[in-house]
Amino acid sequence: MIEPLLKVQNLSRHFGSASAPVRAVDDVSFEIANGETLGLVGESGCGKTSLVRTLLKLGPATSGSALLDGVDITTASGRRLHELRRKMQVVFQDPYQSLNPRMRVDRLISEPWALHPGVVPKSNWREETVKLLESVGLRAEHADRYPSEFSGGQRQRLGIARALALNPTLLVCDEPVSALDVSVQAQVINLLAGLRRERNLAMLFVAHDLAVVRHVSDRVMVMYLGRIIETGPKQSIFGAAAHPYTQALMSAVPTPDPRRRAQRKRIVLQGDLPSPANPPSGCRFRTRCWKATSICAEQEPALIARTEAPGLLTACHHAGPEIANEIPRLEET
Ligand SMILES: Nc1ncnc2c1ncn2[C@@H]1O[C@H](COP(=O)(O)OP(=O)(O)OP(=O)(O)O)[C@@H](O)[C@H]1O
Numbered sequence: 634m635i636e637p638l639l640k641v642q643n644l645s646r647h648f649g650s651a652s653a654p655v656r657a658v659d660d661v662s663f664e665i666a667n668g669e670t671l672g673l674v675g676e677s678g679c680g681k682t683s684l685v686r687t688l689l690k691l692g693p694a695t696s697g698s699a700l701l702d703g704v705d706i707t708t709a710s711g712r713r714l715h716e717l718r719r720k721m722q723v724v725f726q727d728p729y730q731s732l733n734p735r736m737r738v739d740r741l742i743s744e745p746w747a748l749h750p751g752v753v754p755k756s757n758w759r760e761e762t763v764k765l766l767e768s769v770g771l772r773a774e775h776a777d778r779y780p781s782e783f784s785g786g787q788r789q790r791l792g793i794a795r796a797l798a799l800n801p802t803l804l805v806c807d808e809p810v811s812a813l814d815v816s817v818q819a820q821v822i823n824l825l826a827g828l829r830r831e832r833n834l835a836m837l838f839v840a841h842d843l844a845v846v847r848h849v850s851d852r853v854m855v856m857y858l859g860r861i862i863e864t865g866p867k868q869s870i871f872g873a874a875a876h877p878y879t880q881a882l883m884s885a886v887p888t889p890d891p892r893r894r895a896q897r898k899r900i901v902l903q904g905d906l907p908s909p910a911n912p913p914s915g916c917r918f919r920t921r922c923w924k925a926t927s928i929c930a931e932q933e934p935a936l937i938a939r940t941e942a943p944g945l946l947t948a949c950h951h952a953g954p955e956i957a958n959e960i961p962r963l964e965e966t
């Protein structure tokens with residue numbers, strides 16, 4: 634059996650006091666294979682960034698483990714943690730904040746090599762910097778400029794170049810294009826998709842925009858109030874989601890197919906996301922679900938395999954295909 638690149642088991646990240654914690658990430662388990670892109674979606678506040686930050690060890694895990702190449706990120710320290718950081722790099726949402734404005738681009742890009750000696754000898758820094766800049770669609774002369782001299786899209790390209798400097802095996806992208814103009818979002822997405830193929834990079838890709846997630850992901854994971862409520866290959870999630878919450882999310886994605894567009898109803902979720910400090914009993918989605926019955930308040934549904942579509946796992950007592958006339962809260966799209 635081939636071990637996955639990343640193996641996350643029962644990982645939790647709680648904030649605040651132990652007596653009344655905010656359960657930002659609550660007992661999640663998943664894997665990412667070498668070279669695979671896993672898309673992560675869910676409403677604002679469902680715990681995506683908290684999960685990402687825990688995996689990057691920017692904050693402590695409350696419990697559980699996350700093995701990268703067999704080494705537990707949550708307990709690693711010293712040399713092991715240093716090595717994990719080389720293998721796992723991140724592209725954040727805001728390229729304005731993540732690049733030090735006082736550093737020239739050549740220093741920004743070569744800084745990781747100074748922190749991880751042995752990856753690229755100093756005599757090759759200039760040459761390797763130029764190669765990296767070109768690989769993200771920038772040019773050699775950009776090496777002598779400062780971040781403020783670049784557009785938003787170019788800055789995100791710089792952030793990507795810097796993230797790739799250490800040749801990571803896993804690239805974590807948290808909303809990498811949501812701060813950019815719509816006109817440049819597609820360029821950056823296509824750049825990431827190309828780099829991923831060329832370098833056989835595995836990616837954890839967080840995004841609000843489901844059309845973007847569909848474009849880049851192999852598999853998709855849907856979070857709600859700190860839990861994974863559905864996951865599967867992208868075709869299964871986008872074509873045959875069995876969880877009402879996923880179905881609601883999907884109903885807002887524009888479809889190019891005019892026949893499907895005509896058939897489809899927009900499911901408008903009622904109410905706000907409940908507080909992760911005080912999640913509903915049983916199924917956390919039940920307070921907004923049109924299928925909810927008494928069992929949903931009593932028992933938390935397990936994430937289990939479905940027969941609707943290959944590889945689909947769903948946590949719902951009433952999981953099943955979306956049937957438009959069963960959905961009471963509808964709006965025509
Ligand atoms: N440092 C913190 N201290 C306390 N609570 C936090 C902290 N960081 C996040 N939270 C809470 O954890 C929950 C999850 O937040 P998180 O930022 O992970 O969500 P998200 O899915 O990334 O949202 P968005 O889509 O808006 O980026 C929220 O209720 C948030 O208020």
Ligand SMILES: [Mg+2]
Pocket residue numbers: 681682683
């Ligand atoms: Mg976030």
